[in-house]
């Protein structure tokens with residue numbers, strides 16, 4: 067249901083407010099530290115059976131036959147389905163939109179190692195796993211392309227009729243590139259690469275699916291109950307009210323749990339087939355090989371600048387690994403956020419999204435932007451070095467006035483504030499790289515910036531309700547993924563209501579109990595999309611309570627005022643009725659549902675940030691340690707600095723993982739991932755954590771919405787990588803242009819330099 | 823209905839969990855995590871990797887932290903098991919839990935029970951950051967809550983005797 071936006075509300079005044087802007091502790095924290103929070107993977111229903119997905123062991127080809135005879139002898143096995151007898155749902159099997167040819171959720175066609183080709187249902191998870199190992203598949207393999215280089219080779223097998231570059235390629239451009247080249251005094255050219263990154267959420271993907279009198283009920287580990295419900299309804303050709311999705315808390319998403327995935331449909335179909343609830347949660351190995359990842363990318367960047375340090379042009383040639391079809395190709399590569407970061411008028415990026423027999427990329431915190439800005443911000447540092455200029459100084463000379471593609475001004479651009487406040491907090495005192503210094507432990511500092519496109523408007527509704535027992539409830543249709551949606555909307559409502567925040571409870575995560583506030587929690591946009599709807603609903607309920615309260619006090623609304631959580635007579639404040647009593651008189655609940663306000667015209671919303679880090683490089687081992695980081699971010703008004711700090715620290719650490727550690731080891735012939743475990747795929751642990759990761763508020767007044775809020779979820783990851791790489795260069799004079807910057811690459815670069 | 827567990831031989835075992843004795847019929851190949859979560863409904867303990875690599879399933883066995891996903895229930899014997907559910911005393915939170923809330927030492931919260939139990943198992947003698955790092959070096963937090971976890975633990979130095 068799309069609704070008309072509410073009229074815009076008066077902007078909140080600058081500075082900290084009564085509740086908004088305070089370090090309120092996380093509402094769900096008590097349940098999380100006592101083990102009471104119920105995640106989807108904790109749900110157990112009576113009569114529940116357990117499913118395991120059968121996955122392809124070859125990268126490309128067809129399943130010719132299935133032998134399940136041995137597997138069927140495992141005690142407790144209930145059903146085994148292969149590609150020829152899996153009951154497909156009536157609607158589009160698995161698709162984001164009509165322009166993509168969908169592959170059914172289970173099919174004989176195999177396009178990557180790990181693709182879904184069958185399922186086992188058993189009484190226990192152990193029996194299901196045991197049986198799954200015994201199912202034999204007969205394949206007709208076809209030649210596969212496992213890397214972008216292989217896919218672009220002249221004699222490569224074609225994965226699509228029009229070749230292995232989706233749509234033949236894509237170009238982003240603005241301004242006059244030739245003019246920019248002509249105006250440049252210095253040109254820098256360099257090639258960079260980024261590696262795939264696995265989300266590695268702690269709670270695996272999965273759900274519990276059950277049918278109740280024709281209604282599909284799903285407890286799902288997803289980032290958005292409403293998005294999953296809408297897609298399921300389409301696939302099963304059911305009216306929305308016959309699908310209920312419950313995703314309250316999720317044990318990590320980071321982009322991997324936004325879209326409908328094959329497991330959703332498989333679990334629902336198996337539940338219907340065996341007539342029992344089905345629990346289907348992914349094993350860790352399958353999380354690695356088939357829950358999608360951040361695409362690996364390669365790019366060449368050309369930058370031009372005047373000798374005075376003004377950028378004259380940015381040109382890029384980018385390739386990203388798109389997986390087996392066009393379905394998720396847009397996540398393979400991009401360049402827009404890098405091109406809008408600096409005030410460079412002449413920009414162009416040629417983007418190739420290359421089909422491969424690997425799992426497809428899906429969003430991972432800052433999708434395409436992190437890959438882009440990790441590389442671009444190293445190139446910017448290279449340019450500052452070529453100009454013999456402090457990189458901070460170079461950044462400051464290139465602040466954007468307008469967004470280059472729409473040519474609109476930003477609703478707020480805090481980049482300068484991020485540079486100034488971040489550098490001051492860090493104690494930025496730049497000096498050129500110490501390549502003559504031969505001490506074992508080399509220290510250096512580096513910086514990197516980020517711009518990230520925001521969301522000015524999306525339809526959103528929220529409800530605020532007063533209950534007879536005195537509770538005030540904020541009801542938002544979204545999933546809380548760890549960002550603090552359970553807390554910040556209560557703060558926003560409490561602010562609008564002028565009541566203490568502890569009076570507010572937030573209800574979320576169940577499509578049958580909430581309005582549709584957002585499809586899914588992603589793209590750092592939940593607060594900016596839903597916040598204005600919550601404020602509007604809170605204000606509307608407050609007005610309603612005043613009106614009803616006045617009636618109960620036998621006077622007019624003009625003659626009453628709010629006193630705490632009560633309505634009192636102006637002439638005699640001792641005569642009052644509490645909100646609870648007013649709600650009780652109205653039948654137990656009094657509520658208001660509102661849509662969010664319209665967006666302002668003629669502006670572009672973006673988040674900004676700048677990171678400053680100090681690293682230590684061990685010249686003997688090549689090991690890099692990040693010693694400290696200051697992360698300045700323009701997230702608009704910060705609703706809760708405590709939770710924002712958590713987001714920033716977590717984002718920085720994931721960016722650090724991508725910059726220094728996270729790397730796949732793949733068998734080059736068979737396409738099998740060889741390090742599909744939590745111990746062999748190296749992620750940041752506590753011992754890698756810098757002594758301090760400090761969040762600095764770099765926001766400036768922002769007119770995106772009446773709250774002045776933007777987002778903070780993704781930019782901290784995006785800004786981290788280049789700042790670290792640039793600090794490594796500053797420490798020991800070597801530039802490593804291929805992420806992750808592992809010790810072997812550092813040692814090789816140091817050795818190469820000493821030979822030179 | 824066929825019972826897959828019979829395949830491996832069921833044994834009745836007595837487990838002492840959170841101060842309470844439970845008699846459970848379990849196949850020999852059952853991990854402690856499965857018993858806790860699926861049979862005793864103590865779902866506070868999480869299983870994230872099932873590869874003995876992330877620590878989400880950490881519980882205390884005789885006061886020492888163990889990965890319950892890689893410990894067979896049959897190996898437990900009569901040693902007491904303590905899980906996150908037994909950390910608070912009724913409605914009164916353990917000081918470590920209170921510190922986790924105050925410092926926002928969690929985001930999605932899926933690693934949190936394992937983190938808490940690992941810290942509890944390290945004892946009360948944690949003097950500095952390095953001690954905390956050692957205590958949870960076997961626990962992964964993909965949300966990256968480590969800085970706030972360190973702050974939380976250090977804030978209850980001297981008052982968080984397990």
Ligand code: FES
Nearest residue numbers: 870875876877891
């Ligand atoms: S679940 Fe046991 S260590 Fe990861």
Ligand code: FES
Nearest residue numbers: 929931933963965
């Ligand atoms: S809080 Fe999410 S994994 Fe630690």
